[in-house]
Amino acid sequence: MSNSSHGLRDLSILNIISSILGNYFIRKILVGLVTIWVVITVTFFIMRLAPGGPFTGERQLDPAVLANLRHSYGLDLPLWKQYAMYMLNLLHGDLGPSLKDTTFTVKELLGIGLPNSILLGLLALANALIFGVSIGTLAALHHNGWQDYTVMFIAIVGIICPSFVLAPLLTLVFGVNWGILPVAGFGSHSPEHWLYFFSPEYQHGSHWWSFMIPTIPKESILWAFDKHLILPVISLSLPVIAMLARLTRGSMIEVMNANYIRTARAKGLSERRIIVKHALKGALLPVVSVLGPLIAGITTGSVVIEKIYNISGVGRYFVDGALNRDYTLVLGTVVLYSALLISLNTIVDITYGYIDPRIKK
Amino acid sequence: MNENENNNILLDVKNLTTTFSTQEGNVAAVNDLSFQIKAGETLGVVGESGSGKSQLFMSILGLLANNGKAEGSVKYKGKEILNQKKTLEEIRGDRLSMIFQDSMTSLNPFVKISDQLTEVLMVHRGISYNDALNEAINMLDMVSIPRAKTRVHRYPHEFSGGMRQRVMIAMSLICKPDLLIADEPTTALDVTVQAQILDIIDNLKKELNMAVVMITHDLGVVARVAENVMVMYGGRAIEKGTVDEIFYTPSHPYTAGLLASMPRLDDDSNKALYTIQGSPPNLQNLPVGCAFSPRCEYVMDQCKTSVPPLECFDVNRHRACFLDNYQDLIENINRGQ
Ligand SMILES: Nc1ncnc2c1ncn2[C@@H]1O[C@H](COP(=O)(O)OP(=O)(O)O)[C@@H](O)[C@H]1O
Ligand SMILES: [Mg+2]
Numbered sequence: 001m002s003n004s005s006h007g008l009r010d011l012s013i014l015n016i017i018s019s020i021l022g023n024y025f026i027r028k029i030l031v032g033l034v035t036i037w038v039v040i041t042v043t044f045f046i047m048r049l050a051p052g053g054p055f056t057g058e059r060q061l062d063p064a065v066l067a068n069l070r071h072s073y074g075l076d077l078p079l080w081k082q083y084a085m086y087m088l089n090l091l092h093g094d095l096g097p098s099l100k101d102t103t104f105t106v107k108e109l110l111g112i113g114l115p116n117s118i119l120l121g122l123l124a125l126a127n128a129l130i131f132g133v134s135i136g137t138l139a140a141l142h143h144n145g146w147q148d149y150t151v152m153f154i155a156i157v158g159i160i161c162p163s164f165v166l167a168p169l170l171t172l173v174f175g176v177n178w179g180i181l182p183v184a185g186f187g188s189h190s191p192e193h194w195l196y197f198f199s200p201e202y203q204h205g206s207h208w209w210s211f212m213i214p215t216i217p218k219e220s221i222l223w224a225f226d227k228h229l230i231l232p233v234i235s236l237s238l239p240v241i242a243m244l245a246r247l248t249r250g251s252m253i254e255v256m257n258a259n260y261i262r263t264a265r266a267k268g269l270s271e272r273r274i275i276v277k278h279a280l281k282g283a284l285l286p287v288v289s290v291l292g293p294l295i296a297g298i299t300t301g302s303v304v305i306e307k308i309y310n311i312s313g314v315g316r317y318f319v320d321g322a323l324n325r326d327y328t329l330v331l332g333t334v335v336l337y338s339a340l341l342i343s344l345n346t347i348v349d350i351t352y353g354y355i356d357p358r359i360k361k
Numbered sequence: 362m363n364e365n366e367n368n369n370i371l372l373d374v375k376n377l378t379t380t381f382s383t384q385e386g387n388v389a390a391v392n393d394l395s396f397q398i399k400a401g402e403t404l405g406v407v408g409e410s411g412s413g414k415s416q417l418f419m420s421i422l423g424l425l426a427n428n429g430k431a432e433g434s435v436k437y438k439g440k441e442i443l444n445q446k447k448t449l450e451e452i453r454g455d456r457l458s459m460i461f462q463d464s465m466t467s468l469n470p471f472v473k474i475s476d477q478l479t480e481v482l483m484v485h486r487g488i489s490y491n492d493a494l495n496e497a498i499n500m501l502d503m504v505s506i507p508r509a510k511t512r513v514h515r516y517p518h519e520f521s522g523g524m525r526q527r528v529m530i531a532m533s534l535i536c537k538p539d540l541l542i543a544d545e546p547t548t549a550l551d552v553t554v555q556a557q558i559l560d561i562i563d564n565l566k567k568e569l570n571m572a573v574v575m576i577t578h579d580l581g582v583v584a585r586v587a588e589n590v591m592v593m594y595g596g597r598a599i600e601k602g603t604v605d606e607i608f609y610t611p612s613h614p615y616t617a618g619l620l621a622s623m624p625r626l627d628d629d630s631n632k633a634l635y636t637i638q639g640s641p642p643n644l645q646n647l648p649v650g651c652a653f654s655p656r657c658e659y660v661m662d663q664c665k666t667s668v669p670p671l672e673c674f675d676v677n678r679h680r681a682c683f684l685d686n687y688q689d690l691i692e693n694i695n696r697g698q
Contacts, residue, residue: 143427257426259466265424266461267481267532268454277480281471357516358470 032342039338047327054099054325096328106332117313121298124236132244140252158242163301167235167308182228232309236301252283288352292345371539372398377433379420388644390416392596403573405587411641413596414576418542423449455485458533462545464526468517475513481535500531504561523554542574580623592616595642595652598671601679612680615653617690659684
């Protein structure tokens with residue numbers, strides 16, 4: 001008797017758990033957290049597999065000094081212990097000190113780099129979306145016209161020419177040959193602005209999420225219009241523009257031939273209204289659905305671009321950190337990147353469901 | 362008298378020719394076709410699939426695909442509208458409306474029914490959204506969509522095929538047009554739903570006092586709703602007349618063949634249905650003479666060299682055929698079986 005009621009209660013707890021797991025958002029967040037954990041773990045051990053360490057340099061260090069250094073960073077502990085300690089600290093939001101750049105913690109470095117990287121990424125993304133979608137639409141509306149052929153030519157060039165090829169080319173032409181645009185150094189001249197976010201006067205009395213509110217210090221309002229960014233943004237976005245232009249063109253051509261566009265015409269709507277009110281939404285669905293991979297592409301692309309143009313961003317810290325075996329810095333950038341990409345992907349999924357009423361539950 | 366007649370003419374189509382340019386050559390979809398539609402008339406347009414029925418009316422409304430070109434003259438209430446982009450934009454959906462066969466795909470899946478209906482009124486009448494919405498709900502009531510007040514705010518995918526066709530009808534009639542062109546509106550639907558849709562069109566036609574063009578390959582549909590019939594073959598009109606005339610005394614061998622190949626409820630002999638021999642004409646390479654001549658049992662030398670013109674031979678009856686003795690076409694077919 002008591003046994004069966006016990007069993008029933010278990011069942012109802014199971015039900016609650018499964019209904020919580022059944023919730024779309026909670027499931028997404030759980031999957032995201034597990035993914036981040038897997039990525040961190042893999043990165044942690046792969047880094048240690050690489051030969052050398054943070055303190056191997058041109059000049060051989062005195063063995064005693066080296067042992068001291070390793071001890072002070074806990075690198076002499078067994079690997080599993082280091083891993084456990086790192087994960088424990090991470091849970092408290094502590095990313096540790098940078099092993100190489102001893103004046104900064106990893107968090108501070110990311111605090112300097114993230115705004116620069118986000119600005120670069122957002123500008124590239126906006127650039128890509130605006131130009132990619134509009135020239136793709138233009139090409140579709142003039143299907144087989146000269147506009148179409150021009151756009152497709154640009155698109156093919158953009159696709160066969162990745163940003164790590166494009167960047168040196170642009171640098172050569174605009175920076176070296178013509179000398180009209182700076183080729184390096186965005187953000188590195190004034191990192192102090194970003195340290196402001198971590199300063200006591202900023203953090204005092206503000207919430208932990210304050211950094212998400214765009215409270216850009218006044219003196220750096222012009223920061224976003226820095227001409228140091230022109231070449232990096234172009235190099236980063238051109239391949240994406242090409243990809244988006246092709247995608248938009250294809251889906252726009254398809255949509256403009258759809259029966260419901262014929263209906264819109266039969267209703268006597270103007271061509272403008274037909275495109276804006278009836279065609280664009282359907283034509284942009286494929287664009288929205290590639291937004292996740294696209295953002296990931298821009299993010300990984302920015303790693304190379306930041307390195308080439310010497311921008312103090314997360315991507316450059318990642319590359320430098322990996323080259324210098326700055327374990328904590330690399331792990332910090334990986335944590336940041338994976339959290340960023342996973343949350344953006346989730347947002348994209350939700351947006352998609354919002355645009356296409358047929359898949360809304 | 363004559364003046365009065367002219368005033369009654371809604372649509373006056375003269376020598377309409379529509380060609381599509383394709384990689385394989387030009388497709389002659391409509392060939393030198395002329396006809397008129399009077400106010401309040403119901404005209405059935407019949408012919409095999411591919412005979413140019415849809416493209417004829419697409420040309421009139423300026424809805425041709427980019428590779429299509431229409432020539433000739435189409436006058437709406439005396440005003441030239443063929444290829445007149447601006448004029449057509451004003452009268453499409455307002456004075457002349459069209460609904461299509463593919464009810465599942467004719468509504469925009471991304472836009473609420475309410476927005477799709479109201480925008481027609483807002484664009485053509487310039488009225489407010491709220492007024493337009495009331496009218497939209499009225500129209501949905503008129504096409505018998507249950508709970509129109511709430512369902513107007515749904516998306517198309519929440520409606521069945523028959524319901525979507527009702528929405529299309531409501532949308533095309535919301536401005537109370539002079540003419541509704543219904544292009545095989547029931548072909549894609551269940552038989553029972555077909556009957557409902559035809560009833561709805563029939564009732565609204567009376568209520569709104571509009572003319573209707575019913576395009577179909579189904580003679581049953583024509584018999585049910587139309588007063589007059591135009592039979593098309595190879596992009597030409599080959600016969601015109603009232604429903605009774607066409608059904609009882611067809612004057613063209615093709616029409617007679619169509620009728621004989623239609624299953625009849627009043628015929629209990631278990632005879633196999635008649636089929637017209639041969640295949641529909643190749644529109645990229647029409648015969649020099651009558652397009653039907655390669656399939657015609659009564660073909661004469663004359664038919665192979667010149668196209669028979671569509672001529673009036675009785676009050677409002679027209680035929681395009683050189684055959685003089687057409688009175689017993691149907692009997693001849695039945696006897697031959
Ligand atoms: N965009 C196009 N390009 C080439 N040919 C076309 C095009 N649209 C229609 N046609 C051709 O025009 C002919 C008439 O088509 P249609 O009017 O749709 O026939 P139906 O009588 O079945 O409605 C068909 O042979 C079709 O293949
Ligand atoms: Mg058709």
